[in-house]
Amino acid sequence: MKKIAILGSTGSIGTQALDVIRSNPELFKVYALTANRNAKLLVEQVREFNPKIAVIADKSKYGELKSALSGIPVEIWAGEDAIPEAASQAAVDIVLTAMVGYAGLKPTLSAIEAGKTIALANKETLVVAGEIVMEAAKKHGTAILPVDSEHSAIFQCLAGEKGNTVEKILLTASGGPFRKHSKEMLATVNKRDALNHPNWSMGEKITIDSATMMNKGFEMIEAKWLFGVTTAQIKILVHPQSIVHSMVQFVDNSVKAQMGLPDMRLPILYALAYPNRIPANFKSTDFTQLPPLTFEEPDMQRFPCLALTYEAIGQGGNMPCILNAANEAAVAAFLEDRISFTAIGTVIEKTMRRATFIPTPTLGDYILTDGEARTISEEIIRQVQALPGQQRPC
């Protein structure tokens, strides 16, 4: 029986992970659940899964949680610092990092230092501080098992290939809702359009990242750190059907692919059950019923956020951290109807030009960088808002 801590249990990945655990009670036990401020759903989850610990990051929700769970044998903790604490409890075997954004970095590092196996959904952790995180994992002998469907696919393709040279990673991308939009059309899209992903149902932030293709750039950086390849070895392919979740090309030019219908419960189950495969009742793929599988080059002109990810990882140092912070600020501003869709890239690019570059950052530097980049982004967002035609699209 593996004891699991789910960081971000009330989100899209978190709830799907609980679905996987619900179907396999003899294999997995929930030990800790954490949320940001959705106390109502956290209460329901605690009642169903009986964890030892429940954490709410927003301290103002503590009272609500406490009274709703009175009489239930669960420790209730509140505040951001309680999340790394919960993740590093001695009894925990696996920590599923399903929190969104930069907030995932500290708890992931704490869990690594405590020697926990990491099921990593929170890709921002590797975007911000990939080098430090991978070094910590090596030092503490911690396995990082990918949950992102593309990285799980690559990981599965690499199984049994130890010692064999990888020529290329073929990282697939759905292309998002605006794959066929011209630049002019992109200037007129709104939040509702951007949140309407064709193949996946996900949290709001990653759905916007998919629409801008920032998500694919983040995944390129994530793959570089997870699999120890150069960015030149990673080829992004737009594959709108989302059936081939990614591929690996070996030195003999043989290509292995992992395929299936889009369902995040599969990579979650694979990470939690690893190294075993266990039976699941997910819908199986009927290849005779699939549309033709197609592959295209990504368009960096129409999707400048993707080009910015190559620039950031090319510069290295704290630049990917600046990229991530600016993206979080810009996406939040777009979701609040403060800036247009195309202004997201503008805010990020301008922040990357203005923030202080540090070639070999420490963890402390990353924390300062995140704060500085967010402040700069907010200034740029206010300037963008003041420009005629740049504010909220209708």
Ligand code: NDP
């Ligand atoms: P959601 O927005 O659906 O959920 C985020 C979760 O994190 C919620 O439980 C939320 O709590 C919690 N949370 C948010 N901010 C904080 C914070 N500051 N401190 C503590 N907890 C916080 O996101 P997703 O599930 O879509 O994504 C989670 C991560 O997984 C992201 O990094 C994403 O890139 C990655 N991922 C997601 C995929 C998907 O299909 N959704 C696919 C591959 C990767 P609350 O509900 O209380 O706000």
